[in-house]
Amino acid sequence: MKRDLIPMKLSLLCVSLFLVACLLPACDRPRQTGVDFDKIDTSRNPEQGPVSSNEAAVVTVNNGSLTLTPKAKYKLSGRVVSRESYSDGWESTVSPLDLAIV
Numbered sequence: 256m257k258r259d260l261i262p263m264k265l266s267l268l269c270v271s272l273f274l275v276a277c278l279l280p281a282c283d284r285p286r287q288t289g290v291d292f293d294k295i296d297t298s299r300n301p302e303q304g305p306v307s308s309n310e311a312a313v314v315t316v317n318n319g320s321l322t323l324t325p326k327a328k329y330k331l332s333g334r335v336v337s338r339e340s341y342s343d344g345w346e347s348t349v350s351p352l353d354l355a356i357v
Contacts, residue, residue, distance in 0.1 A: 297357075301331040316345040323349070333357055 337355035341347035
């Protein structure tokens with residue numbers, strides 16, 4: 256009876272590994288939000304203006320800290336065509352996400 260369970264368990268393990276291997280690369284991709292992208296007006300130029308508060312933010316990294324001071328606010332309309340998540344190094348603490356916008 257136990258011999259019959261071994262092939263079944265191996266088959267289930269293989270199917271599970273296959274699904275993980277297929278689905279894992281898709282976990283970091285942008286997801287559709289339901290917004291109709293044709294209605295985004297990309298004809299306007301990006302807008303940059305003064306910040307309402309220039310209060311600095313202190314970010315602690317491996318062997319010290321960084322002080323981030325806002326210099327301007329930025330507004331744009333566009334479409335995110337790519338994104339990259341970072342989790343290694345001190346840079347990922349400051350900027351864990353990189354977006355490509357057109």
